[in-house]
Amino acid sequence: MSAAPKANPPIRTLLGPGPSPVSPRVLAALSLPVVGHLDPKFLEIMDQSMAMLRELFQTKNRLALPMSGTGSAGMETCFVNLLEPGDTVLIGVNGVFGTRMVDVAQRCGAQADTVDAEWGSALDAQNFKTALAQKKYKLVAVVHAETSTGVLQPLDDIAKLVHENGALLLVDAVTSLGGAPVRVDELGIDACYSGTQKCLGCPPGLSPVTFNERAVEVIRKRKTKVQSWYLDLSMIEKYWGSERVYHHTAPISMNYALHEALRAVLEEGLEASWQRHKQTHDVFVRAMRKLEIEPAVAEAIRAPMINAIKIPEGADDATVRTRLYDDFNIEIGAGLGPLKGKIWRVGLMGHGARVENVETLSQALKQLIQ
Numbered sequence: 001m002s003a004a005p006k007a008n009p010p011i012r013t014l015l016g017p018g019p020s021p022v023s024p025r026v027l028a029a030l031s032l033p034v035v036g037h038l039d040p041k042f043l044e045i046m047d048q049s050m051a052m053l054r055e056l057f058q059t060k061n062r063l064a065l066p067m068s069g070t071g072s073a074g075m076e077t078c079f080v081n082l083l084e085p086g087d088t089v090l091i092g093v094n095g096v097f098g099t100r101m102v103d104v105a106q107r108c109g110a111q112a113d114t115v116d117a118e119w120g121s122a123l124d125a126q127n128f129k130t131a132l133a134q135k136k137y138k139l140v141a142v143v144h145a146e147t148s149t150g151v152l153q154p155l156d157d158i159a160k161l162v163h164e165n166g167a168l169l170l171v172d173a174v175t176s177l178g179g180a181p182v183r184v185d186e187l188g189i190d191a192c193y194s195g196t197q198k199c200l201g202c203p204p205g206l207s208p209v210t211f212n213e214r215a216v217e218v219i220r221k222r223k224t225k226v227q228s229w230y231l232d233l234s235m236i237e238k239y240w241g242s243e244r245v246y247h248h249t250a251p252i253s254m255n256y257a258l259h260e261a262l263r264a265v266l267e268e269g270l271e272a273s274w275q276r277h278k279q280t281h282d283v284f285v286r287a288m289r290k291l292e293i294e295p296a297v298a299e300a301i302r303a304p305m306i307n308a309i310k311i312p313e314g315a316d317d318a319t320v321r322t323r324l325y326d327d328f329n330i331e332i333g334a335g336l337g338p339l340k341g342k343i344w345r346v347g348l349m350g351h352g353a354r355v356e357n358v359e360t361l362s363q364a365l366k367q368l369i370q
């Protein structure tokens, strides 16, 4: 067989649900020389990334490291390590990723119950209170920024209830980390996972996770082996910790990219990064209103980094998105599940969270819908 032509992807403005635009400095990090995964220089980079991840997660947890794999690998890491067959778990479901959590928990042999809310609304803490009063749960899991709907879930009340009931709290921060506060220690989040391709401005490929000592203790006391060899934290922590025992070959180049992306966030300042996401979101909402396009989510629970907007009457969903690709090289996201055909999802994440991207998209949409 002859070789296929060289890959020649277009340069898109990535304003969808992820991946987000990757800055030149992070792209450059991907082409740094590859060294061995036990090379002392690589081990230094690993330690630095762990320290920087602690800052992003706002935690003093010893265990803060990037799992090899995308955000879903982080999700699985949390469930497979914390749950054993027969365990009870309560999961907030108001979009795709809550639904995915239920599937993952069930695959661990756990009994998964749900607290549901309409897609596009937040989960109600009162419903967690009711559920927690009725049954003892080992783990409660919620998605912080539900990428499929654009909702930023308030966590304070749920965190309090979970801990009053002696359960562990697991939070999906795939889309929120770096773009909004993820207060792991302050809220007592016991386990948290994220992804590189959203507000960290990195390509997809790693999933930062953090576990506090309470969660680590639960893992230590397991009666059964973690069902996944690859995601078993007791082995992975021996590679990322002082023992440096080989587990799998770390994706070296992606780790360089994450290291550089974390440096970029911390050089800007974590709070400044949150503010930039919020300010860009505010500019976006105003720009859309000028085009008579309304946000699909109530103001108090809007995720600044993933903006759900109502598709205006008369605009054809698929045609507009195709023309954004073909004529403007812009990607935005479609609605999913019950929101299909009703909303567009505009990601203003990481390096992409800037006013010029809002202007570029507004001008394109203006031509396409008016």
Ligand SMILES: Cc1ncc(COP(=O)(O)O)c(C=O)c1O
Residues within 6 Å of the ligand: 017, 018, 070, 071, 072, 073, 075, 097, 143, 145, 146, 147, 148, 172, 174, 175, 195, 204
């Ligand atoms: C909130 C949330 N959780 C989990 C995931 C899964 O991450 P990945 O697609 O990187 O596996 C995503 C991906 O978009 C997400 O947005």
